[in-house]
Amino acid sequence: MGRGSAGNVIAALCSFFIPGLGQLLQGRWILAGFMFVMSVILWVILLGWLVHLWSIIDAAIYNPPERYRHYRHKRGYDW
Secondary structure, X not given: OOOOOHHHXXXXXXXXXXXXXXXXXXXXXXXXXXXXXXXXXXXXXXXXXXXXXXXXXXXXXXXOOHHHHHHHHXXXXXX
């Protein structure tokens, strides 16, 4: 997946509804959990929108490292 690819657009849309869900779809479990927990905590003091926005932008511009692209392509997954 590269910038503007269908996978990144879907991930960004998922992060729009639930912060971190786009990163989870991209296989970035730790960052997904961090973004979700931080947005929940920060929504208490009305700053959760910052993490929410960061989550959307990060999912949209994510470009996986070359080693992952080779691995996913070898397994038949579409990036």
